[in-house]
Amino acid sequence: MQNQNNALREEASSPTNTPVRPPHGSPWLAVLSVAIGAFALVTTEFLPVGLLPAIAAELGVTEGIAGMMVTVPGLVAALAAVLVTVGVGKTDRRYVIWGLTATLVLSNALVALSHSFPLILIGRALLGIGVGGFWAIGPALSTRLVSPEAATRATAVVFAGVSVGTVAGVPAGAFIGELFGWRTAFEAAGVVGLLVLLTQMYLLPKLPPEKAITFRQLPELLRVSKARLGILATVLVFLGQFSAYTYITPFLSQVTHLGATTISTLLLAYGAAGFVGNLIGGTLVARSVRTSLIVTGITLGVAIGALPLLGANAWAATALVVVWGVGFGMMPISVQTWIFQAAPHAMESGGAVFVSIVQIALASGALVGGMTVDHTGVSGAMALGGALALAMAVLIAVWAKDDGQPSVKLHAVH
Template sequence: MQSTSNAQAVPVSQPSALTTPAPTRAAWLAVLSVAVGSFALVTTEFLPVGLLPSIAAELKVTEGLAGMMVTIPGIVAAFAAILVTIGVGKTDRRYVIWGLTATLIISNLMVALSDSFLVILVGRALLGIGVGGFWAIGGALGNRLVPPAYATRATSIIFAGISLGTVAGVPAGALIGELVGWRVAFHAAGAVAVLVLLTQMWLLPRLPTTQSLTFAQLPALLRVKKARLGMLATLLVFIGQFAAYTYVTPFLSQVVGLNATTISALLLTYGAAGFVGNLIGGWTVARSVRMSMIVTGLVMGLSAAALPLIGTSLLGATALIVIWGLAFGMMPISVQTWMFRAAPDAMESGGAVFVATAQISLASGALVGGVAVDHLGVSSAMLVGGVFAVAMAAVIAKWGEDDGKPSGKLHAVH
C-alpha cells in the first residue's frame, strides 16, 4: 500500500491534485471493477474455511485433509504471482484481468459440481492462478487508471477489495453453507464471478504496456534489507494466521460446543471486527508502520493462543474472536505498507515477490495447522498459530525501523 502526501509536503513524483485534472467517473468505475474482482477472488480463496466440517463429512475426508482446499490455491498462487506477471509480458492488462477473473468462474463450478475430492483440488488450484496473478498485477493498476495525483487513492481502493475479502470470505461461506449447503456457496461465488467479469469487460479501458517483467529483476528486492525483513514478517504472520484460522470452525464446534448457526454469527462478527481493524490499520500505519506491525502480531497471536485457555465458553470465545478480528483487519494494510515503502519503485516486481511470500505462508499455515489438528487435536492449531504471530511481532520489535521521515498519511482502506 503506498502512502499519500500530507498537507505539508507533496513529493515531486506525485503531482498535486490541485494542478491535475480530476479522474472521470469512468476511471473511478474502472478502479472499482478491479477492486470488486480482487474481493471476489480473495473471498473465494477463503470460502472453504467456514465450510470445512460439512465438506469433510460429505466427501468422507478428515478436516485436516479438507484444509488442502486452502493450502493448494495458496501454493499455486505463490508461483502464479511470479509466473503470470512474467508470462503475460506486454499483453494489455485489461485482457489479463479478464482471464484471471475467468479462472474464478471455472474453479467455482468445478468445486460446486464435483463429488471427487481430487477434482475439487484441481479446481482450487486453478483458483490459485487467478489469485496469485490478480494480487500481483491488479494491485499496480491504480497508477494506470487515474492521474498520478490520485493513484494512491485508487491503489487503496483496489487493496480494499483484497483486505475485505480476507475478512469476508469465511463468514460469507459459513452463512450460506448453514442456510442452503456448502455447494450452493460455491455456486453463488461462481455467479458473482460472472457478474464481475461482465462488469470488467464493460468498464476497463485499454491498458497497454511497453515493459515486461523478467526473472532477472526479481532478486533486486532481496537486496533491500527492509524488504527482506518484511518478507520474514509476512512469512511468520501469515503462517500464524492461517494455521489457526483455517481450523477455527472445527474449534468452535468441537471445543466450545457451538451449533452451526451460532458459529456463522460469530464468524460474521469476526468479519465486522476485521473491517473496523482495517480502518484502524490505515490510521496506525500513517503514524508508525513498525508499531502497527508489532501490535498486529501481538494482538493476533495472543488472542488466538488464548482460545483453548479462556475461550471455551461462548462469552470467552466471542471476546477473543472480536479481538482477533480487529488484529487480522490490521494485518493486510500493515504488511503491504511495509513492503511497498521498502521498495516504492518496484510495484510489479516487488508485488509479485510479496504475493508469492504471502501465499506460500498462507498455504504453509493451513498445512501446519492441519498436521497439528490431525495429530494433536483442534486446539493445538490455535496455539501454534499464536506462537508464529507473536514471533512476527518480536522480529519487527528487534530489527524493524520506521522510515526517518514518514512519507505521509496513508488513506485508510474502507
C-alpha cells in the first residue's frame, strides 16, 4: 500500500503553507528523492510476487507458505501506519523518513543473505515498518517542499514513483531473478534503497511537524456509516485482489505453462494496463464514485474469476491478465475517493486508519490465498479472488443508494 489523503490532510492543516527550502539544489530534487523512495518501497513490497516459485523451491516451503513474504509486511505495515503517525510526535519528519528508508535497506539485506525462512520473514517485517510509516506521513511531506501552487504537482511526482514501481518493479525483479537468482533481485533492491537513503540525507531539509496526531482522533472515520460501508468494500476488494495476485506467477507457470521471461513480460503488460485503469477510474469517480466501485468490482471479478476456466490457453490468459490490470488501476482511486468523500472532516486522522485497513486486507488476502493454494491449487486462489471482488460490486450495488460528487480529488495508491 501509498496515500494522497495524507498529503491533503497535512497540507490543509498547515497554517501558512510556506515551503521548506532544501539545503542543496532545487526543491524538486527533494521531491524526487521522496518519489524514488516510493518506487523502492512498492517494488520491494511486491517483489516476492514474481519470485515465489524460485523462493519456495530453494527454501523447501510450499508456494502458499512463501506467500507469507507478502502477508507479514502487510500486517506489520497496518500497525506501523498508526503507531508511526502517533509515535513520531514532534520529531523532525526528515529523520523519520531517513529511518523508514533505512528499514528498506536492512530488510533487503536480511532477505538476500538469510537461508532461514523465519529470518527472511523477520526481514520482511522490517519492511512493513517502512511501508506503513512511509504511507502514513511520506507523501504529505512532498507538498511542504514546494509552493502551495505546486503542491498537487509534487504529490503527482511521488505517485509517479508508485506507478513506475507497480509497472516495472515486479517484472524487473522477476527478470533479474530468472537471470541471476532471486537473492540478486533483493540485493539490487537493497542497493537502490541505500542510494535513495543517501540522496534523501543530502537533499531533504528540516521538516518540523505541523500538528501531532493522538490515538483519540483515530476512530473518527469509523463513526460515519457511509465510510464504514466503504471500508467493508475496501476489505473485500483488497482481499480478492491479493488472494489472487500474490499467486499469479505460480498460476501462469503451472496452469498456462508460460516461461519466466514471458511471465515477466506479461506482468509488465499488467502494470501498464494499470495506468489505463487509473485514467478510467479517475474519469468514473468524477461522474459517480458508486458506479466506479461497481465497475471496478465487476472488472476484477470477471477477469480473475475466469482464469481457472480459460487460463490454460495462453492467449486467453494474456487477455484476462491485461483486463485484470485495468481493474487494479481503477481500484485504489475508487475506494479511497468513496471513503474520504463520505467523511472529509475525518481526513486529519483517517489517513492512518485507511492505510492500516488496506494493509490488513492486503496481508489477509495473501494469507488466505496461500492457504487456498496449498489445499486446492493455484486455480482455487483465482476463483476465490474473483468471488470476493464480485461480492464488493454486489455490496455497493445493493447498499450504496446515494452518490454525490467527490469533495476532494485523489490519485491512485498501491
